[in-house]
Amino acid sequence: MPRFFSSCYGEESVHIPDGFLATPVWATLDAAAAPAVVYLARRAQRGFQESQAPLLGVMGAFVFAAQMINFPVGAGTSGHLVGGALLAYTLGPAPAAVVLTAILAIQALVFQDGGILALGPNIVNMALAGVAAGYLPFYFWGRRGRRAAMFLGGMLSVLVSAALALSELLISRVPMPGTVLWISVVLFTISAVLEGAITVAVMGALEAINPNCVRHRAGGGGRVLGALASAALLLAVVGVLFASTHPDGVEKLLHIVPPNSAAWLRKAVAGLTGVALIFGACLLFGRLAARHRSA
């Protein structure tokens, strides 16, 4: 059973195809992703210079190609780099988000891996939340304990994107009985640990070749702020997961929606609350990154 699952989950990252998500879910996330991507594209562009585009495109091609290099885990399985955290450390978080968005677009269009209407959710999961989750530990703790911060970053980037994807599927009432859910969680946790380890290993090898490769050194900012931001992000993700499995419970908690309204509305509100939390965390991170850049 587990091997069957890992073969159909394919890689460590879940690209949700079209046809799985409920309309409120993909519509909301498409609407959320669009302005975020426009904003990040402008940030990554650095003023009016478009000369960064070849670099970001080529590094996107690198991430694709990196899938071919296997990191053996034993028992005939191996993992490979997902790359969100690595890109954030070497290019900066906004460029990393743009690269991942481009990767998702190519995967959906050229390889039919991931849907088109589902691009919004996939972008939110991997290019936005995943990159933010990968960058935050490094940003706050990277100066001391850099390897630990990178490991944590790699791990969180996969965990957060997988958890969000899972939540979105759950909110959309995609059937997932308890055993399947737990198997998925276990698989994603393993992938997350792998990503952390691979990220640290590759960054180490990179620094041996070129000590200046880490473009965005960890900025200032207190440990407390870092802990708070990471906690907020994790809380948001857990919140979405919880909300997706217990939509009615959340509604009773929040008294937002009258009890007789349509099931999809209740679920949508629950999901939206979670997404809003994520979005808030991303905005916070964006503001921090802006402060860091001007520092």
Add this chain to the structure above:
Amino acid sequence: MHHVILERWSRGGSWLHHRDPRAKTAALLILLVLIATSHAGFWLLGAAYFAVLVAALAWARLPLGGALARSAIVLPFSLVFAAISLLAGDPARAGALVVRSYLSALAVLVLISTTPLPELLRGLESMGVPRFLLMVVQFLYRYLFVISEEAQHMRAAAVARGGARWRAAAGALAVLFARSYARAENIHQAMLARGFGGHFELLLGSRFGWADAWFLLAAGGGAAAIRFAIERVAR
């Protein structure tokens, strides 16, 4: 390689190939939304849309078997959840998952095999997608297989060398990273040498003509009409 096949398919000469990419993109989006939001008369609707897409493939003179097989990439994922639904006693949902995901993938394939990617990107730009992002996608696509080939060579070399595989893999990735980065710098130099001033000037996109308008009307309107009719019947 799929990429090579797509290049060939997308540069065909049929009427569909010649249509403005914006019209085709809009038609695709309409169809995808219709598929995603449908809830009644499912199998009939699926069959109808399937017939339409197959007809489009035939009209575009594209190999049917290849296209249908390519879209089946999504099936392993869908079939797992379909199986779970069946076991949970919800065959309607099982069918919906498989039909929706496959049809959506097939529809996207029809778009991408009748429109060369660079043209599609130009069309998306005039539909509001930021140019910078589209240039990144363009460069990604251009160098995707160049760098993948490099990775393949490195993989072969690493395997031949043996030794600590985790270390070798990390080293290989680091080298690939450094090479890719250096390649990007060389590309930048080549751009500067030919007068690049910081802003990409692009060739004209295509013109949106009457044929394109008719196509969009027929495709979008037709798909909506089909769904409307079938939902009436299903009720």
Add this chain to the structure above:
Amino acid sequence: MTPLIAVHGLRFRYDDGTRALNGVDFQLYPGETVALLGANGSGKTTFVLHLNGLLAGEGEIEVCGMQLSKDTLPRIRQKIGLVFQDSETQLFMPTVLEDVAFGPLNLGLSPAEAVDRAHHALHQTGMAEAARRAPYHLSAGEKKRVAIAGILAMQPEILILDEPTTSLDPPGQRDLVQLLRDLQQAKILVTHDVAFAEALAQRACFFEGGRIVATGSVSELVDRFGWSKIESCAP
């Protein structure tokens, strides 16, 4: 006769301190073809990268009567067409036509004029049918010809080619020689390929340790520095 390029006392040091150019004096006259010979790392490529301002060192560089400076860079980059060693890096646009039109568009031509220039240049290099193709699928020789077309489309007065015969098979090398013979521009050829240099160049400069240590005909320098291939090694 006034030289097209006049270099006086060019010095350059890399960021890590290595001195790559140690006082180079050089002239290029209209209509002539000069070969730059020398060992790897002797400064040949570094030198040519200074001529269109991709690298900036100390010393004087004058191109077509203009002193090289930030203001004259755009015009100088139109006068000098640099063909890089790696065609894959030079052809960075998704189709041949877009790539060849890249230079003209940067020069401020309208898209229609740029396409015209591109078609003309492709015709000149015998690659007219490849206009809509993706560069990835071309052979090494075809890529080189498209790269040259991309330069010719800017109507330069000087062509600089960096190791152009690398990865070309013998027929490809012959075709390249033929093509270059038909082009009127003054040329600088950075090359290891002695036969190639002899076929095209009236004179040659030998680089050693960041300086030009000798000039003369190709065969003179080959004899003087023993710059010959393996077959002339006595067993």
